[in-house]
Structure formats: structure tokens, C-alpha cells
Amino acid sequence: MPELPEVEVTRRGLMPLLGAEVSEVIIRQPALRWPIPAQLPGLLQGQRLLGLSRRGKYIVADFEPGSLILHLGMSGRLCLLERDQPAEKHDHFDLHFKDGRVMRLRDPRRFGAVLWAGQQPEQHVLLKVLGPEPLDDSFTGEMLYQAIRTRSSPIKTVIMDSHLVVGVGNIYASESLFRAAIHPQTPARSLSLAQCQRLVAEIKATLQAALQAGGSSLRDFFGADGNPGYFQQTYFVYGRDGEACRQCGSAILNLRLGQRSTFYCPFCQPAN
Structure with a gap:
């Protein structure tokens, strides 16, 4: 399973997407560890990616209507690709951006997650129970x-x-x-x-x-x-x-x- 360094490396690799506008949301396989919310296309189309942070092994993507929580599960990857790259068998979720780039979740075992957390992601049931970050000064x-x-x-x-x-x-x-x-x-x-x-x-x-x-x-x-x-x-x-x-x-x-x-x-x- 990807651990904190791998998730943080993934987050940093996605940072070039900040400010980009979502043109399309594609859900190919909604049945991950938890179902991908069917309302995501309506919530995110036309919205700009405002922030990308990490909480434990979760990546939090911020948009004006609220935040998306992403988890890589046991074998997942978030890939930054060009739009003309065809989807493969285990590619379950895409965020297409107007500049031609795509953020794609590839997860062979389907233990990953794409969840909507609304305006207060820190209060989501998966995040509010987490302890301190090990690299923060509070962990002594x-x-x-x-x-x-x-x-x-x-x-x-x-x-x-x-x-x-x-x-x-x-x-x-x-x-x-x-x-x-x-x-x-x-x-x-x-x-x-x-x-x-x-x-x-x-x-x-x-x-x-x-x-x-x-x-x-x-x-x-x-x-x-x-x-x-x-x-x-x-x-x-x-x-x-x-x-x-x-x-x-x-x-x-x-x-x-x-x-x-x-x-x-x-x-x-x-x-x-």
C-alpha cells in the first residue's frame, strides 16, 4: 500500500494542475471501496482546482463548491496525462481539464476512493479521527x-x-x-x-x-x-x-x- 511518502510524492506531482478548469468528469467504474458519488460531474464541471493538500494517506482536492477526497488504496495511482492517452482496463475515474491534461485514477484492486467532502473536508468521517502529521512540529x-x-x-x-x-x-x-x-x-x-x-x-x-x-x-x-x-x-x-x-x-x-x-x-x- 502506498504510504505517506508515496502519497505526498503523488500530490506534488499533481501540483501543476492548480488553477486549471475541469472540462469533464468521467466515472468508468463507480464501485471502488466506497461508491464514487454520481453527482460529481455536475459539481465539478467548469470548476477550477484551487488547492491540493494531503492528510495522512488522503489527498484533498479543493474546488469552490467543496473538496474531493482521493485515496490510492492498495494498488492505486493518480496519473497526470494528456487527453489523447486512451484509458486502460483499470482506469476508473478521470478529471479532464480544459488545457488538455487529465488526472486519472488507475486502481487494479479497486480499494481506492473518490469521495465528496463538501466545504469542510476536515470534518469528513475519514479525516476527523486522524492523529497528527508525523512531520509536523506537534509530533514530538x-x-x-x-x-x-x-x-x-x-x-x-x-x-x-x-x-x-x-x-x-x-x-x-x-x-x-x-x-x-x-x-x-x-x-x-x-x-x-x-x-x-x-x-x-x-x-x-x-x-x-x-x-x-x-x-x-x-x-x-x-x-x-x-x-x-x-x-x-x-x-x-x-x-x-x-x-x-x-x-x-x-x-x-x-x-x-x-x-x-x-x-x-x-x-x-x-x-x-
Whole structure:
């Protein structure tokens, strides 16, 4: 699934569309994770794209009548194309603009979303429950320390909880915990303030490094311009089970936490 860096890379790739006027809305397959609202053509035709922001793994596209919420799901992409590029089998939704460009949702597994959020997108049911952005100043080691005082679940599953902090998915949770030298099974409430401060710093550093590399291209992800990301080439642990740790040479191990594969180094991330 595309995580925060991949969604942010997608958003940035769509920024050239700001100010463009919608000429046509095409819904080819409305049956995504939630049905695409049938009234979108009437709402958006003739409207200019006023803003593009991101909240967690959601992209919010602002128009004068209200905002559109877009989610890439498990395998989706938002592509910036020219109008003469024909639609393919898994192309479900288009925004055509008067200047000839098209924003197209391509989603083979149809777990993505195109939803109407009206004038207050921050109050939409999917957005209002989200925790702070990990790259914002409000996400600090002290905040994390206080938030997990009563949580006995493994720290890896806790930092993937979008109610606590958004956008730290499976890849970047594993990578951040390695960088912070914290075993993924460590009960969250047992972390010290110093460990929380180190973990927050490494979450921020990992996400920033991924953004600079264009995100991670695993299976389906490409940016809006069709280019892949390269962060996967520098992973310390994710997907590297059985390979040598880049720091100590020990074999990277894989365990299941919360039904997700979790990768770690037993030497660099010793269990408590």
C-alpha cells in the first residue's frame, strides 16, 4: 500500500494542475471501496482546482463548491496525462481539464476512493479521527511518550495506528524502529522518554529520506509523472529477511505483528 511518502510524492506531482478548469468528469467504474458519488460531474464541471493538500494517506482536492477526497488504496495511482492517452482496463475515474491534461485514477484492486467532502473536508468521517502529521512540529517525543503510557501493544503496531500519528505504514515503521534501535515487539508503555524522542526523530528522518528518494516503488507505485521511487534501494530491514544487516552483518529476521510482516535486526534491535 502506498504510504505517506508515496502519497505526498503523488500530490506534488499533481501540483501543476492548480488553477486549471475541469472540462469533464468521467466515472468508468463507480464501485471502488466506497461508491464514487454520481453527482460529481455536475459539481465539478467548469470548476477550477484551487488547492491540493494531503492528510495522512488522503489527498484533498479543493474546488469552490467543496473538496474531493482521493485515496490510492492498495494498488492505486493518480496519473497526470494528456487527453489523447486512451484509458486502460483499470482506469476508473478521470478529471479532464480544459488545457488538455487529465488526472486519472488507475486502481487494479479497486480499494481506492473518490469521495465528496463538501466545504469542510476536515470534518469528513475519514479525516476527523486522524492523529497528527508525523512531520509536523506537534509530533514530538514528549507527545508520543504521554500517548503510550497505558498501551501494552508492541510499539511497531502502535506507531502504525493512524489515531496516534498518521502515515507511518508498515515499511516506514520497520525502518524507523531499526534506526532508533528499538525492537518492534517492545511493549509501547515500556519505552522511556529518551527512546520516544529518538524514535520520533527517526520517523521524521526516515520519511524525509523517502520523500527525497521519490518514495518506495514496490509492485504498483509510480508517481503522477510515471516515474518510480528509489527509497527501497536503501532499506535497512524491510523485505530483507535472511540478508546481512547493513550495520552489523547479522541476518535480518521477519516476524508477524498485527498480521503484518515485520523486519528487524536481532543485534541492532535487541529485545528488552
